[in-house]
Amino acid sequence: MRVGFVVNPIAGMGGRVGLKGTDGKVEAARRLGAEPRAPDRARRALTALRERVGTDGVTLLTWGSGMGSDVARDVGFDPDVLGSPAADETSARDTARAVAAFLAAGVDLVLFVGGDGTAADVAEAVEGTDTPILGVPAGVKVYSSVFAVSPEDAAHVVDTFERTERREVLDIDEDEYREGEVNPELRAVARVPVAEELQSSKQLGGGNVEAVAAGVADDIRASDKTFVLGPGSTVGAIKEALGFGGSPLGVDVYRGGEVLALDATESEILEALGPEGENVVVVSPIGGQGFVFGRGNPQLSPAVIRRCDVEIVASRSKLDTIGELRVDTDDPDLDADLRGWTKVRIGRVERRMMRIA
Template sequence: MRIGVVVNPIAGMGGRVGLKGTDGKVDEARARGARERAPGRAVEALSALRAAATDDLTVFTAAGDLGEAECAEAGLDAAVVYRPNDDADSPGDTTAADTRAAVRAFLDEGVDLVFFVGGDGTAVDVAETINDAGSDVPMLGVPAGVKIYSSVFGVTPKDAGRIAATFDRVADREVNDIDEDAYRGGEVHTELKAVVRVPVADAVQSSKQVGGGTVESLAGGFASEADPDVTYVLGPGSTVGAIKRQLGFEPSPLGVDVWRDGEVLVRDGTEAEILAALGDRNEVVVSPIGGQGFIFGRGNHQISPDVIRQSTVTVVASREKLDGVGVLRVDTDDEAVDESLRGWQKVRVGRYEHRLLKVV
């Protein structure tokens, strides 16, 4: 097995600081106190790959934080086949062009898989480079971006690493991306960017579905039971957005809002702003992503492990959305928090009705 590993070190930086993406926003993310997320997830995935791989494994990568450092930390002996430039000493000095150049170098080495760490934008860079080269080499992603609409990622970093080491067949999957500026303005416009070959496994996530069912009765029931002594951390999406309107305010576009006793404490909050607004009793309200089932770790990184640890969690969803989900998923970057969330979760689907769904 010959695997090419490339890491987008800035992927996901905009999540916890409320930017809903990092494209063109790296400096602003850093100014808000954002920290690199992708390198740690890369090490987690590469460690799983190393544990699951046979002795017959050859790894190619790019210099520095584009993969070399993460491979070394995971205990993988990797050959560096691409170096950006002598001045690229920090993650901010690398670009999408470096990702594409690294993938071309991997193809020249005859790899069996391109293993990348990033989000949908990185997936587009990898997929288009493979397709432009006329190659049918498969690709597999470690999810590290803010929003993950493409069906080319492992469900978690560990899943991705195990799949990369053990897959034996591939199938065509879609690479999708959205306009981040429109997304920040509350509009979701997905665009099919490429169709590529991806390893087949249960732990490769589905593409994200947009839209849901009628949620008016659900939202009305929730609002009628709101406790004035509870601080509500209300996640993004149309379902929770309906609850916000029932509580008497217009939701921020695809953002996280904090509300207590008739007052909006935070609009479109960052992790730090949400933490500062928490009270003695806190409740996080989220809805799963249609088609994927994620309640944490996709599109709502502002609701961080520190926020979750200080809160109870309520999950709401339309019946139609749950019919297409099967299980709920979590991926918070904190294994202890993930484990605390796993098990059976009651999901509110109507004014009074609930369903039980398992969190995995």
Template sequence: MTRLGFVVNPIAGMGGRVGLKGTDGMVAEARERGAEPRAPDRAREAIEAFLGREPDATIVTAEAPMGADAVREAGGDPQVVYSPEADAYTETSSQDTSAAVEAILDAGVDLVCFVGGDGTAVDVAEVINAVGSDTPMLGVPAGVKIYSAVFGVTPADAGRVAATFDDVEPREVNDIDEAAYREGTVRSELKAVVRVPVTRSVQSGKQLARGTIDTVAAGYARGIEDGRTYVFGPGGTVGSIESELDIDASPLGVDVWRDGSVLVRDGSEDEILESIESPTTVVVSPIGGQGFIFGRGNHQLSPAVLGRADEIDVVASDEKLDALDVLRVDIDDAELAESLRGWQEVRTGRFTTRLIKVE
């Protein structure tokens, strides 16, 4: 019978929608800005998918808010091996994650499944390597930074993979400097190599290389419409469009612009919603190597924001698209996510476009 190790970082991803680009050391500020936890719902979704395929499995976990609550809500009966001092209203720490993972490994499991982002992945990987375990690990995406190649594409995908995988391979765990990230610099560092289930439902690592995008920017700028609100997502490709329009862009934030004026720079979800007026276009570029257009590094572009847009434009160089089989979305609104799936036209040059499927 399968024994699944399960641990949740309950504060993962709280900084995303409020524009903090991460939660490391920023939980208090995130809460002051009105951030709500997203990890608990994603944890429950993953466990529901897992139990749908392995109803008799044993789930070894930490007490609430680090896993047991999500298992119970999903209809499971958790085996609790660690209890954090923090409760649902206080902040757990990376030390709690490490202690929980060590206790889970001591109990004997077939897989360590964690809910969080790259920082949580590092904590889990460091414990696995430190104790010399060959137990594989798998991430349920909940953080803002999700560049490592150890995460399921969606929470449900992670749950299904945890229940059905039959092979593993070495994958990289990377993390970035959040302080530098908030200033617009992606500074990635390899932290560990771990064993991860092999399937298309586990994302690849993010490619940080930047292709030639001048013609994409020039072509897009030619089609700007007067009276339309443009919500520009993060990243170098979209940033080049903003530069073409003489916008002082926030390289890794979300900007709102209309008729030559920047209405919001590096905005939170609430600031974006307050500034946009119809008609509205959201402009994004997929993450290289992964293909995500929503749900990785741009949580400010929430379902509420996307619901206010009448157009979504995707831009990318041919080099970036050549490395992608599909585009992906991972947002907390199943109906909206489904509406975004299908064939998407992507601008790839001054006059050229390509069709690629969104899954």
């Protein structure tokens, strides 16, 4: 199989530092100490692919430097490098040029590493062809259904898929997103491998969450623990029940009737946490996808999660649309620790058992 492999090296950089995306915010992310996320995700995907098929089991065509060739060589591949980015700071135009070169070389699949913006760029570049695409999730917001659940799942799909189907590519305006507005826009419909390891597209809506919010807020008021309250409308209702507006798409930290950090970065969350065993992170899965960690909340890093108990909350109607929960924290060992059956709070006191896959 001939695979075109391209990386958006800046995808996801803004997440850990609370910027909710990287579009137009690369320098701001760097000033806040952001580290690239995409190269490690790319390395995990190619390492898993190498372990499955060997370095001779696939012909890897890629783009120069941080857009693919560096990682490919690091993990043992000898890729065909078809070109290089026009400048040190890569752009959507570089992605389009790479994909055009892959198509001209007759690849069987375009494997890309990035977020929804990268997915839209790749989908637009393959429009009018039958060449399938597959995403390795590395962005902050990953709403499109063209992504594998994890980097390792992407390698499995590359190795095993036999058929393709049309799937949605969604993107949102990051400036609106930072202001708390989530309006996914259909950017393209692309051909994607048929596989169980692909995520669903983001679904909006959720049902009645008042009972959940009231019950959790009562418990928080009665506790001396530090609560890390994740993004989303369900946890947002808890924040409102506690008497503060919070950041709808950010992470807030609360203890003893006081907001310790609003729209917090990873470092601010870690600084606000109490002693071990005295912290709780409250999150709600994304409707339609089921992700608890790894989509839209990268501030909740492995370092944060490991210092907290986890409470998952959701309305009954949301869980009815989700077959199972998912995690993708950038730490495979932590993902393995989180997997299994867990209780999800669905009312003032009611809970439902759900499996984290």
